[in-house]
Amino acid sequence: MADSNLSAPPQTISTMPSKASFWNDPQKRALVFQILLVIGIGLLLWFIFSNTLHNLDKRGIKTGFDFLDRPAGFGITQSLIAYTEASSFGRTFLVGLLNTLLVAGLGIIFATILGFTVGVARLSKNWLISHIALVFIETIRNIPPLLQILFWYRAILPLLPGPKDSISLAELFYLHKRGFTIPSPLFEPAFVWTFWAFIVALVLAFIMRRWAKARREKTGEQFPVFWTAVGILIGVPLVTFFLTGSPLNWDIPALSGFNFRGGLTVIPELTALLLALSIYTAAFIAEIVRSGIQSVSKGQSEAAASLGLRPNRTLQLVIIPQAMRVIIPQLTSQYLNLTKNTSLGVAIGYPDLVNVFAGTTLNQTGQAVEIIFMTMLVYLVISLTISMFMNWYNKRMALVER
């Protein structure tokens, strides 16, 4: 630490017998200061703690996590696991958490695809493309995400037609006011073999990559790793799928009366939240991608060209690895922001963790302290996990200076 110099004793004095009084010895002073600080914070915490206990006692609320076993008694519009009104509050926590993770996961995928597209478009030689990307980035970045979510949910989605005259694509996908209806997959038990085949294919592709790398370093011969990997990853599960007798059916949605029967309907809250968050985060990712690619100096691509690498290989072997070193850490923090922003779904009633747990459950039980604590802990664990990954990655990718 650089500022430790300000409190460290000058070196000439430390060799002489110390005559400094107690208060002028920086080490003792630091100790006293820290002890005082700990006492101060301890007192503050005790003050808060005793007040909270007193206040809860007065309101007749029992502290503890017993409430998690009590039946919830309210419905949730979207649940990835079995949930009824008779389920416990602990179950609502789980449902909310899974819904949060669902939006975060899907949002990250969409935002990455859109963000990389816009970021590369921003660097296009075509003036029109790069300026459309610029306008997109500068508009979206400067409008609050909450406003965007509300805009999609309350201004745009209501413009869609009702289920009866919904916009349909090939009689399979239907877009309407109450959501987005798609065919849902029906897995038969034998489908599990296809899943295992995919895992085996992953392992095979990994082994193939190591073998190709070892061979390249030994003999210098190239091997089409990427296309072989794609072939293995698609081919092996596909062959297994047909060998086990195509154990997958689709539940095609059909209109009956005023609503759809069968299929899977994505609730409009999810659609609006996903649209808004993906677009908002994509604008930031686009800027990160642009600056990452531009951070690789021109000399690098020129050097690669003079070594005789073709433009494709230059991009693959020289530009992208170096740009990724700049992009990945910032990208992870954008993913983290997106995950935190999913909590904005509470404004449109998307049943995420904050909505069903810190909202409805809190109102019903009044266990404010425990519930807010659990909710914050979930987000904290997610962000600490992601930042641990980031530190690990940074260490691995840091330039080794010789």
Next chain:
Amino acid sequence: MQAFITRETLPSLPPPSTLKGPIAWMRQNLFSSVGNTIVTVVLVLAILAALIPFINWAFIKADWIGSSRDDCTSGGACWVFVYVHLKLFMVGLYPEAETWRVLLVGMILVVTLAGLMIKGVPFKKYLQLFALIAFPIIAFMLLSGGSFGLPHVETNFWGGLLLTLVIAIVGIVAAFPLGILLALGRRSSMPIVKAICVVFIEVWRGVPLITVLFMSSVMLPLFLPEGMEFDKLLRALVGITLFQSAYLAEVVRSGLQAIPKGQYEAANALGLTFWQGMYKVILPQALKIVIPGIVNSFISLFKDTSLVLIIGLFDLLATIQGAFASPKWLGYAIEGYLFAALVYWVFCFGMSRYSQRVERSLKTTN
């Protein structure tokens, strides 16, 4: 035979239009290859197809001035909705007769900020002190009233853009000293101080602002002794300040790290104490470097203020939503949201331009 000799140099011809001028520019940037040409044409058509109906709706066929929804007859956008509610969107339910106080505060703010931003204005140091210390007091006295014969206006009546700005500005100004202390603490050599600061910063940075707002609105009353009541706005401000201080601490820390070690050693060698060294040598340099970072975190705070509508405060977004939810104005959501987006965009875009300018000027001086 007669020889023809020129005695003066002829003026040079302009370069051929394939190398310079608008045509050359278009050939290089829009039609450089067959693929590019196709893309350009398709994009131009797509833009026209999207933009013409929009401009038609938003400007040409729009109604601008009126007093009720009956004045919206031409089928385009109904900006009458914004026109009628403009006062509500700007200051909320602030009493009509007292609106001049808001305007006055706004004018003082604009003049002070202009003085701070424009180069060559004298007495910058005093202006900074005024902006950081005197202005908040004056603004509070004027807005809240209750002294100097001004009638008291409760915070429940504050709303609209006024409330958005109050939350954002109080959030950043109040978080600033705490942020500096946390940044210094995180770089301290005292292990306990460092640990406390790291935990504090990482906890606030790891949770979404909504949970912080929920916490401050639900749990803060539990933390305090009985009978001590805060109003809703103050509770939100406490949460936002704590939240923002963690982000500012990281911004300030990046500035502290950028100051070369020699500066710390020089301050030491002059015999300055820790606080003297910080106040006179390190912080003035470190804070100058992080101005862009501070502006950027102000931008995100400004956008985040819209979250207070979830805990029931009436900021810009909430007043607009309230206005088009009333039965008299049902169905003007798009106009309302577009207006809100425009206001937020103007503020955020302006500030990000300013921060980019400062960044560039810092680069040249170093």
